[in-house]
Amino acid sequence: MIILKSAVIGLLLILACTRMSAQQIRSTYFIDGNQTRLQLNPAAIPNQGFINVPVIGGVSTTMASNTFGTGDISDIIANRSDADYFMNDKFIRKLNMNNKFNASVNTDFVSAGWFSGEGFWNANVSLKVDLGVSVPRNIFEFMRDTRGMNLESWFDYSSEIHGEKLDINSYMETGVGYARPINNRLTLGGKVKMLFGIGNVRMRIDKLGIKTKLTGIDPHKDWREITRQEIENAQGVASIETDASIEASMKGFGLVESNRGYVNKIKRSGSLGIAGMGMGIDLGETYKITNQFTVSGAVLDLGFISWSKDNSHRASSNASREYSFNIHDYADAIEFSERLADGKVLDVAMLNIIKRKEKKARTTSLYTSLVLGGEYKLLDDKLTLGLLSTTRFAQPNTIAELTLGTAYKLTPMISFSLSYSMIQSRGAGLGLGVQLGPIVIATDYLYFGNNTRCLNAMVGMSIPLGTRRK
Numbered sequence: 001m002i003i004l005k006s007a008v009i010g011l012l013l014i015l016a017c018t019r020m021s022a023q024q025i026r027s028t029y030f031i032d033g034n035q036t037r038l039q040l041n042p043a044a045i046p047n048q049g050f051i052n053v054p055v056i057g058g059v060s061t062t063m064a065s066n067t068f069g070t071g072d073i074s075d076i077i078a079n080r081s082d083a084d085y086f087m088n089d090k091f092i093r094k095l096n097m098n099n100k101f102n103a104s105v106n107t108d109f110v111s112a113g114w115f116s117g118e119g120f121w122n123a124n125v126s127l128k129v130d131l132g133v134s135v136p137r138n139i140f141e142f143m144r145d146t147r148g149m150n151l152e153s154w155f156d157y158s159s160e161i162h163g164e165k166l167d168i169n170s171y172m173e174t175g176v177g178y179a180r181p182i183n184n185r186l187t188l189g190g191k192v193k194m195l196f197g198i199g200n201v202r203m204r205i206d207k208l209g210i211k212t213k214l215t216g217i218d219p220h221k222d223w224r225e226i227t228r229q230e231i232e233n234a235q236g237v238a239s240i241e242t243d244a245s246i247e248a249s250m251k252g253f254g255l256v257e258s259n260r261g262y263v264n265k266i267k268r269s270g271s272l273g274i275a276g277m278g279m280g281i282d283l284g285e286t287y288k289i290t291n292q293f294t295v296s297g298a299v300l301d302l303g304f305i306s307w308s309k310d311n312s313h314r315a316s317s318n319a320s321r322e323y324s325f326n327i328h329d330y331a332d333a334i335e336f337s338e339r340l341a342d343g344k345v346l347d348v349a350m351l352n353i354i355k356r357k358e359k360k361a362r363t364t365s366l367y368t369s370l371v372l373g374g375e376y377k378l379l380d381d382k383l384t385l386g387l388l389s390t391t392r393f394a395q396p397n398t399i400a401e402l403t404l405g406t407a408y409k410l411t412p413m414i415s416f417s418l419s420y421s422m423i424q425s426r427g428a429g430l431g432l433g434v435q436l437g438p439i440v441i442a443t444d445y446l447y448f449g450n451n452t453r454c455l456n457a458m459v460g461m462s463i464p465l466g467t468r469r470k
Helices: 002-017 035-039 070-078 083-087 089-093 138-146 228-233 331-342 348-352
Strands: 049-052 059-065 098-116 119-136 157-161 164-181 186-215 235-250 253-257 263-268 276-288 293-307 312-325 355-357 362-365 369-378 383-392 399-411 414-421 429-436 439-443 458-465
Touching: 035 458, 059 070, 083 089, 083 138, 089 138, 098 458, 119 138, 138 157, 164 276, 186 293, 228 331, 235 253, 235 331, 253 312, 312 331, 399 429
Parallel strands: none
Antiparallel strands: 049 098, 049 458, 059 098, 098 119, 119 164, 157 186, 164 186, 186 235, 186 276, 235 312, 253 263, 276 293, 293 362, 293 369, 312 355, 369 383, 383 399, 399 414, 414 429, 429 439, 439 458
């Protein structure tokens, strides 16, 4: 199954790039003056300049699914080559009608922030990778049917699979941001970013339909074990209908065609490089309604990447193939049975009858985020209570979270925070943050040894720069 295999490869890539931390971590947002607030709002000025220790100071990742937990994902990676694993009852029972998974990683190679007069500047050079997958349940149910678990007769069998999606996006970012108090209540901030595209893949299977009107085939027959005699005894027709597309941009990436003119392989040779260029901006504000109550809002990653024609490829499939089972010609029957037997029917939309289209430049949007917050300070500003809403318009799945948070400042250098994120974790989103001078340790989803569907953590380290400001 091309989408599942590509998703596993993308996930392995993200895991290989990731060591610590969580993108847009929310647990530390209400720690007053913390520099990690800049990730969620470019107007959230910290109380001191900083230089992040390379890698240790700015690696972040997040993973979330509506179906699979951390243990499930580990099992999927371990069994990615075992088709039987994806058809056993234990796996099938866990599935939703539409199974979604998102993962991302952000690595700051260099980042720093400093005061200049009343304003605050910050700059970064980062690598970002995003993966999004959506796989319907019925694709696995069809695989079970071909393994002899069919409850319907092959005389009037129909299965239509649609909604399979895969998005992978990777780029380098260089950004310069500036924030400044406009008056005693309002602070505005923004960041301008130059983007260097490394790779982008967008796969869609809008329809994969399989229909049969066959006699002489046992509905509980495992098509992997079907004999030549059983094929010869079968009579009728079968068909496969596809509507699918792939768009990809990556240096050294290509689609290889067979002698019949169909794409049968995705090939990458040589090293990665810059395949596109783009720009992006972040915009944010904070506003003090009273001395104790502050509201904030930000729009992050408004922008695009234009991918060059030479490094971009397109292919699509919108076709119907009919197979005839008769005593005069067994070629069609054998080809159809082979597709069901080895699972090729699940790849047919992408690799077997898909045709290459003319190359052309393409443009993709960044995954924009909307961040809204409110916080109230007590006990001479030592205690903060807050509410934070984050919505990331990723592909193919939008990710939304609502977080209740509290933070306590023990000293100007030591603070603690607790949070509760209630949407993605299905009620298990207890978070914790600790700031010990230049070291920050935090997670939005504490791991208690269960099979959690969300997982992140942060260990950051920076070097203080300049004097502290209130």
